[in-house]
Amino acid sequence: MEPAAFRSGFNDHISVESNGGFDCPKNKQPFIIGVAGGTASGKTTVCNQIISQLHDQRVVLVNQDSFYRSLNDDQLVNVHEYNFDHPGKACFNTELLLSCMEKLRRGHPVNIPSYDFKSHKSIEPSRLVNPADVIILEGILVLHDFHVRNLMNMKIFVDIDSDVRLARRIQRDTVERGRNIQNVLDQYSRFVKPSFEEFILPSKKFADIIIPRGGDNDVAIDLIVQHILTKLGQHDLCKIYPNINVIFSTFQIRGMHTLVRDVKTTKHDFVFYSDRLIRLVVEHGLGHLPFTEKQIITPTGSVYSGVVFCKRLCGVSVIRSGESMENALRACCKGIKIGKILIHGDGKNGRQLIYEKLPADISSRHVLLLDPVLASGNSAIKAISLLLSKGVPETSIIFLNLISAPEGIHAVCRKFPKLKIVTSEIDSSLDKNYGVIPGMGEFGDRYFGTD
Numbered sequence: 001m002e003p004a005a006f007r008s009g010f011n012d013h014i015s016v017e018s019n020g021g022f023d024c025p026k027n028k029q030p031f032i033i034g035v036a037g038g039t040a041s042g043k044t045t046v047c048n049q050i051i052s053q054l055h056d057q058r059v060v061l062v063n064q065d066s067f068y069r070s071l072n073d074d075q076l077v078n079v080h081e082y083n084f085d086h087p088g089k090a091c092f093n094t095e096l097l098l099s100c101m102e103k104l105r106r107g108h109p110v111n112i113p114s115y116d117f118k119s120h121k122s123i124e125p126s127r128l129v130n131p132a133d134v135i136i137l138e139g140i141l142v143l144h145d146f147h148v149r150n151l152m153n154m155k156i157f158v159d160i161d162s163d164v165r166l167a168r169r170i171q172r173d174t175v176e177r178g179r180n181i182q183n184v185l186d187q188y189s190r191f192v193k194p195s196f197e198e199f200i201l202p203s204k205k206f207a208d209i210i211i212p213r214g215g216d217n218d219v220a221i222d223l224i225v226q227h228i229l230t231k232l233g234q235h236d237l238c239k240i241y242p243n244i245n246v247i248f249s250t251f252q253i254r255g256m257h258t259l260v261r262d263v264k265t266t267k268h269d270f271v272f273y274s275d276r277l278i279r280l281v282v283e284h285g286l287g288h289l290p291f292t293e294k295q296i297i298t299p300t301g302s303v304y305s306g307v308v309f310c311k312r313l314c315g316v317s318v319i320r321s322g323e324s325m326e327n328a329l330r331a332c333c334k335g336i337k338i339g340k341i342l343i344h345g346d347g348k349n350g351r352q353l354i355y356e357k358l359p360a361d362i363s364s365r366h367v368l369l370l371d372p373v374l375a376s377g378n379s380a381i382k383a384i385s386l387l388l389s390k391g392v393p394e395t396s397i398i399f400l401n402l403i404s405a406p407e408g409i410h411a412v413c414r415k416f417p418k419l420k421i422v423t424s425e426i427d428s429s430l431d432k433n434y435g436v437i438p439g440m441g442e443f444g445d446r447y448f449g450t451d
């Protein structure tokens, strides 16, 4: 089965032939967005907002600025004579840009040059960019060049009044790019403004979406994000199933995922970072338990209106991977009872319950079901069915895991709409062996060192 991110028919107006015979089947290509606009219109700001709202997706940003050619010594002496806003070959290395985009589109990692606006040169180190489901290409002239434009599935033009842009450019270039006001104004009137009028503004006609007010336009950004999610087929999971809770993604969490998902990560690091992620998921899951209000007196004699933790809890781990989550649960809930379930069966084969040992009074407890990976959902369904047969109400079950595949979410949530799932990331799909993609491999083997 193809990953969900690639199954939704996006890129359907791009065929393999029309894009230079790329070796990737057309339904496996990433969604490419171009963001153009005049200098300081807010392109970078808009891109960052889109990226932060797409936090569960694999997104990369490529800047056209990275492909500025380094100035040589003669050019540097007369830098104020240089036109950085012209689409000609002398200014940008568009061939390199196209080749990097082509590699990313084929699913290969690329090294993107780093550009320094103060020295007007490419500098080391370059930036390693990994393939992603969404690639955003941003820059003043990305809609001008036919070949670059032709890469895009969605073309955006950020449109802001020129006065506002000039004011922002003066501020930015004097603060961040080592310029003085006179340089900025001279460059603006000699090169930036004429090139904007001749090349950039006319490229607006190629845009699918024009965003007035740039980064202030929350509605436009939200619509764009919803459209991308729809195209990725990831749109509705949290909306269709309100019982799914994905913990808020931060760079810390992305960093931990990067480590645990990396095939090169050592067992020691895998365990360390999995434990950190598990702890976050467990803490988040506990936040979904019912509570009662309580007022206490602080040492200052003041009244604090708080809550009391839910007391009747238990954990149930699905052997063997789920056992890796027990320590975090014990660390958060002193003396918690933990039951075990062993289920046999792989892939889409039927699941068999091999062993279970659950607290006798489980039906009167809230149950935290522990299993780090939700793949097809078959094991989870078996485990949840057992809990229900023991009299645990569906509403009293919180299923905690690190990664969930959309297939598993659909299967579990359709069958058990009243339980809660707490996860740290939703992945793209399952492969033909029912492994989660991109996934993290066989969790139990990596965690317990049996791989």
Ligand SMILES: Nc1ncnc2c1ncn2[C@@H]1O[C@H](COP(=O)(O)OP(=O)(O)O)[C@@H](O)[C@H]1O
Residues within 6 Å of the ligand: 037, 038, 039, 040, 041, 042, 043, 044, 045, 046, 168, 169, 171, 172, 213, 214, 215, 216
């Ligand atoms: N909506 C906004 N309100 C205020 N300042 C903004 C806004 N959007 C961008 N800026 C500022 O204007 C400058 C240019 O924005 P940037 O996103 O870098 O534009 P571009 O990438 O189009 O050149 C930056 O200093 C940025 O912080």
Ligand SMILES: Nc1ccn([C@@H]2O[C@H](COP(=O)(O)O)[C@@H](O)[C@H]2O)c(=O)n1
Residues within 6 Å of the ligand: 038, 039, 040, 043, 065, 068, 084, 085, 116, 117, 118, 120, 121, 139, 140, 192
């Ligand atoms: N060495 C350079 C290279 C480029 N510029 C200016 O940068 C502008 C593009 O970046 P934005 O973030 O504003 O889109 C472009 O207008 C160039 O004039 C520069 O000043 N020095």
Ligand SMILES: [Mg+2]
Residues within 6 Å of the ligand: 043, 044
């Ligand atoms: Mg920018």
